[in-house]
Amino acid sequence: MRNIFVLVGKELRLYFISPIAYVVAMVFLAVSDFLFYNQIRFYSGLSMQMMQMQGNMPELNIHESVFRPSLMNMSIILILIMPLLTMRLFAEEKKGRTNELLMTSPITITEIVLGKFIAVMVVYLLLLVLSLHLPFVLSVAVPISWSPLFASYLGLFLMGGVFLSMGLFASALTDNQIIAAVISFGILIGLWMVSPSGHNAGDSAFKEVAGYLSLMSHLDGFVKGLISTRGVTYFISMTCLGLFMTHRVVESDRWK
Amino acid sequence: MISVNQLGKRYGDIVAIDDVSFTLSKGEVLAFLGPNGAGKTTTMRILTCFMPATSGTASVAGFDVFEDAMEVKRRIGYLPETPPLYPEMTVSEYLIFVAKLKGLPRRDQPSGLKNALEKCGLGDVSGRMIGNLSKGFRQRVGLAQALIHNPEVLILDEPTVGLDPRQIIEIRELIKSLGGEHTIILSTHILPEATAVCQKVVIISGGRIVAVDSQEGLSSRIRKSEKISLHLRKFDELTIKKILAISGVMAVNDQVNSKENESYGRFIVESELGIDVRERLAQTVVESGWGLLEMKPLTISLEDVFLKLTTEEKPVDNH
């Protein structure tokens, strides 16, 4: 346990020394603010129209019409930027030969993998917390229902776990950070594309499986405001799969 | 303290080391001497549990490197071929991280840091970023990293590479002073380094051990004199005296036949380094009518031994 936190501390230190975390955070916040702003404009245009038609303030659901679409957009930005956070985790250690220090220290591979994963999850959590400025600013003007928003953020957080564990796995495969980023990008796009509606094969069993594997349909459940055990189980087991594969790769590196 | 038994390692088809065995007692310093690609790094990586061997066994402090890797890792300080440094960290920050990673208790960390900085001459740069240090200083940080938790066993892969001559001497002195308390294995291409700091030298080439020698064996091989073996048919009481009279000759040893306990005409003539006395010697022998049967120089330096041993064995594969 103590070992894990030694490693978490070191990884966080390296994240905050290097510019990459800041660049990623800035791009993420700028793009999600922009998308959010667009959504608000669209929403206010819509309310204006309805006000003119009906002559009174409409009961438009702000969560459904503003947050749900912008958070789904945000998840796509995450696919694009998360690999940039994970790419260095193992690749950099291999390139700089510091893996020789880690692997000859009294720390298990499980501890190394978990330490790195927890560190990048902390960085991600900070990103999510920063992105909360949008609803806070909006809440000054409009009443906001916080509980579906909480469910949405929980969904984003859990989905981030999947993205980051897959990225960690990709990073363990190579000593080249660019290649690591490209591989994890590929995995994330793959996960994103699996969807029950994407295939019009009439096979209902196939639809069922695709529906269960689809990242986006699970996320959509959370963003609607529903916290389901099915969704939580899905995200957590995918994360564990990523971590397990990472462990296997790091272990098998020793035998080469 | 360290025992290595018929260790072998293959990378696919490449045999990196084959049938490597040696032992090392507590407090001894052993040098691994060999040309590029000999298998020094490979052996060290197996001993430090970085990777498993293909065959054979090795144990450190009584723990098997494969079965009890954690126990072994706790007891070893390792300086890999490339120092494992994080360029973005400062020297102290990095050393404290390593101390924590090695499980040094928090209360011992400040003294461990101070010690390591002092021993490796890093006091002035402790706040500098590692990436901005010169190569020699980075090598020293690597060394400090291996020492920080005061491990029983130190494994140093080419510890003096990249240092300036004064530093090399300082680091050798440091390693020497660490011996006794710590058990040390270091690898090097440089002979004087091996003889300067180590009690034991293992010469390895093409993945096989070609010679194991002690400090005494080594120093006698590189004694600072020329030796000539002389075989005479006849000799008398004056022989030794006459030979000693030749300028440059330091000593003459009569090789006594152990059975009859009497001379049979074989002498070892020792002369000062760089002075060739063979001509004068031959002249004296002929003039005295002793009958010269054989005269040949004996000295071979350790360099010769090294080159001979490492080249005579099938030419080194350049994979």
Ligand SMILES: Nc1ncnc2c1ncn2[C@@H]1O[C@H](COP(=O)(O)OP(=O)(O)OP(=O)(O)O)[C@@H](O)[C@H]1O
């Ligand atoms: N990862 C690897 N994959 C394949 N072959 C390797 C690998 N590492 C080492 N070798 C081979 O194993 C042999 C021994 O290498 P090793 O690095 O142990 O030599 P060394 O004695 O440390 O050499 P040097 O003095 O150059 O450091 C070499 O032939 C090398 O090519």
Ligand SMILES: [Mg+2]
């Ligand atoms: Mg080497």
